[in-house]
Every structure is written in C-alpha cells, then in structure tokens.
Amino acid sequence: MSPADFGILIVVAAVWGAAYPLLRVGSPEFGPIALVVVRLAIASLVLLPFARWSPGALRHWRKLLLLGLVNTAVPFALFAYATLKITGGLASVINATTPMFGALVAYFWLGERLSTLRILGIAIGFAGVLYIVGGEVGTHAEDALPGVIAALLGSAMYGIAANYTKKQLGTLDARMVAAGNVLAAFLIMLPFAWVSWPSTAPSASAWWAVLALGLFCTALAYLLFFRLLSRVSASQAITVTFLIPVFGILWGALFLHEPVTLGLLVSAGVVLIGVAFATGLVRFDR
Numbered sequence: 409m410s411p412a413d414f415g416i417l418i419v420v421a422a423v424w425g426a427a428y429p430l431l432r433v434g435s436p437e438f439g440p441i442a443l444v445v446v447r448l449a450i451a452s453l454v455l456l457p458f459a460r461w462s463p464g465a466l467r468h469w470r471k472l473l474l475l476g477l478v479n480t481a482v483p484f485a486l487f488a489y490a491t492l493k494i495t496g497g498l499a500s501v502i503n504a505t506t507p508m509f510g511a512l513v514a515y516f517w518l519g520e521r522l523s524t525l526r527i528l529g530i531a532i533g534f535a536g537v538l539y540i541v542g543g544e545v546g547t548h549a550e551d552a553l554p555g556v557i558a559a560l561l562g563s564a565m566y567g568i569a570a571n572y573t574k575k576q577l578g579t580l581d582a583r584m585v586a587a588g589n590v591l592a593a594f595l596i597m598l599p600f601a602w603v604s605w606p607s608t609a610p611s612a613s614a615w616w617a618v619l620a621l622g623l624f625c626t627a628l629a630y631l632l633f634f635r636l637l638s639r640v641s642a643s644q645a646i647t648v649t650f651l652i653p654v655f656g657i658l659w660g661a662l663f664l665h666e667p668v669t670l671g672l673l674v675s676a677g678v679v680l681i682g683v684a685f686a687t688g689l690v691r692f693d694r
Contacts, residue, residue: 416636420629421648425655427625428496428503429664431488434610434617440488441597441604443618447484448594450622451630452587458631459587471576472585476592479569484593486562493555495666500656501676502540502559504649508533508686509567517571529685536678539671582634590626646687650680 434443490499508530514520522530540556577585610618637645653676660666683689 410639413636413640416632417645417648418651420632420636421651422655423624423629423632424648425500425652426659427621428487428491428499428656429660429666430496430617430621430625431491431499432496432660432664434614434621435488435492437606437608437610437614438618439604439606440485440492441600442606443488443621444481444484445594445597445601446618447622447626448480448590448597450619451626452591452594454623454627455583455587455590455630459584460581468577468580469588472588473592473596475569475573475577475585475589476594477596478565478572479589480593481596483562483565483569485597486558486565490555490559490562493552494559496660496664497653497657497666497668497672498540499555499559500653500660501672501679502537502556503563503566503656504653504676504679504683505533505537505560506563506566506570507646507649507683509564510570511567511686513567513571518575523688526686526688529682529687531682533679533682533686536675536682539675539678582637583631586630586634590630647689649683649687653680 431443438446487499487503490502511520511522511526511530515522537560573585633645633648636648657666657668657672657676661668
C-alpha cells in the first residue's frame with residue numbers, strides 16, 4: 409500500500425469513527441428516524457453528481473432499492489438508536505464485528521470455505537461481544553442491552569449487504585452503487601419522517617452533527633472508500649475495520665468525555681483479534 413493510499417485509509421477510518429459520537433449528539437434531539445432521513449438527504453445531494461448512470465445499470469433499480477434498505481436505511485437507524493443507550497466508543501467496537509458477520513453469511517449463502525482459523529476468529533470475536541453484553545464496559549445504564557443488540561443487528565445487516573453487493577451488483581460502477589444505495593435508502597426512510605419529526609426544534613449543535621454525518625461520514629467516506637477499493641486489494645481495504653474503533657473511542661473521549669476504561673479496551677482488543685482471524689488477515693500459512 410502506497411503512502412497516499414494509507415493516508416486515504418486513515419482519513420476514512422477517522423471519518424467513520426467520528427460518526428458514533430456525532431450520532432450521540434444528534435440522535436437525542438432528532439430521534440433515530442428523522443436523523444437518518446436528514447443525513448441521507450444531504451449525502452444523496454453530494455453523491456448523485458458523482459454517479460455514472462447508464463440505461464443498462466438502471467435496470468438494477470430493484471436490487472439497489474434492496475441494497476439501500478439492508479446496507480443503509482435500517483443499519484443507520486439501528487446505530488442511531490444504539491447511541492441513545494450506549495457510548496459512541498462502544499458502538500464503534502461492536503461495528504467492528506461486521507466482517508465476522510460477513511464471513512458467516514458468505515459461508516451459508518455463497519458457499520465460501522471457512523478454515524479452522526477463521527472459525528476460531530469468529531468465536532474469539534463473539535466472545536468479546538459477550539463480554540460487552542455482560543455489561544462490564546461502555547455504560548452503566550440499566551437499558552444498555554437494547555442498544556448493544558441494535559448495534560449487533562446493524563453490524564449483521566452490513567455483513568449481509570456486503571455479500572449481497574458482491575453477488576448481485578459486483579459488475580456495476582462503484583460510484584453508481586454508492587449513490588444508488590444512499591438515494592434508495594433516503595426514499596425508503598422519507599415517509600417515516602412525517603411521523604417521527606421532533607416536536608421541539610433541534611439545537612444548532614444537533615444540526616451541525618447531522619450535517620457532518622451526511623457530508624463527511626456518509627458522502628465523503630463512501631467516495632474515498634470506493635476509490636481506495638479501486639487501488640488496493642479488498643484485504644488491505646478491510647483493515648479500516650481495525651482503525652474505526654480507535655477513532656470512535658478517541659473522538660468520544662475527546663469531545664464527549666466518554667470513559668475509556670480498561671474493560672472497554674480489552675473487549676475492543678478481543679473483538680479485533682477475532683476479526684483479524686475471521687477475515688483471513690492473519691494467517692499461519694507458509
């Protein structure tokens with residue numbers, strides 16, 4: 409990986425890691441659904457001019473609609489809800505389980521082989537998650553468990569969507585898939601905005617948080633990540649997964665004064681070791 413590509417990797421991880429503390433700022437005032445609608449509206453306006461639309465590609469609108477539901481609309485809402493219950497740093501750690509869910513889906517759906525080491529990695533990763541679910545880290549709130557479950561469901565949907573994209577949309581232009589995915593998610597979520605719009609006007613800080621989520625954590629991050637995928641291997645690009653919790657915990661601590669406990673760091677380490685094995689990033693082949 410060249411220094412320029414490594415720089416893109418760091419920027420993407422920093423931006424995606426910032427999404428979780430930003431959600432903690434915006435979600436309480438907007439509510440999860442309204443926040444997602446505004447976030448997706450902003451991202452759609454930015455991404456659409458970059459898309460390369462073609463009549464042939466537009467035939468796949470049903471697949472793009474399903475992708476928008478599974479990859480963006482529902483998981484965005486789940487993570488927005490999760491950050492009402494748990495810290496942004498903890499949410500970013502749980503999000504790191506996405507490649508493990510992706511490996512499981514690839515095994516059951518695409519018939520992809522799982523080596524003994526990858527199975528061990530999945531077991532290790534979920535052991536870290538069970539430690540989180542045990543209530544040892546991240547929050548002392550009594551209703552934290554629904555937030556953990558929501559974040560896990562969101563991560564599982566990301567894993568499903570990654571395999572769906574590979575199987576159904578792998579031949580389409582990446583920028584068109586990114587824009588179509590975000591636009592489809594926006595259209596899916598838009599009707600719900602009428603019944604979920606907050607009765608009290610959100611503050612300026614909440615609006616700034618949602619603006620940053622749409623511009624940087626969605627539109628810019630998608631453009632940079634797909635550019636990175638075009639320049640490096642998938643195994644290299646997926647290393648962004650290991651950096652997102654680092655930045656999620658860092659930004660949460662710096663700007664929201666979230667606690668960085670030893671338990672949180674241990675659980676993050678266990679999850680990331682599991683992800684490294686589960687994705688095949690760490691091998692003992694000669």
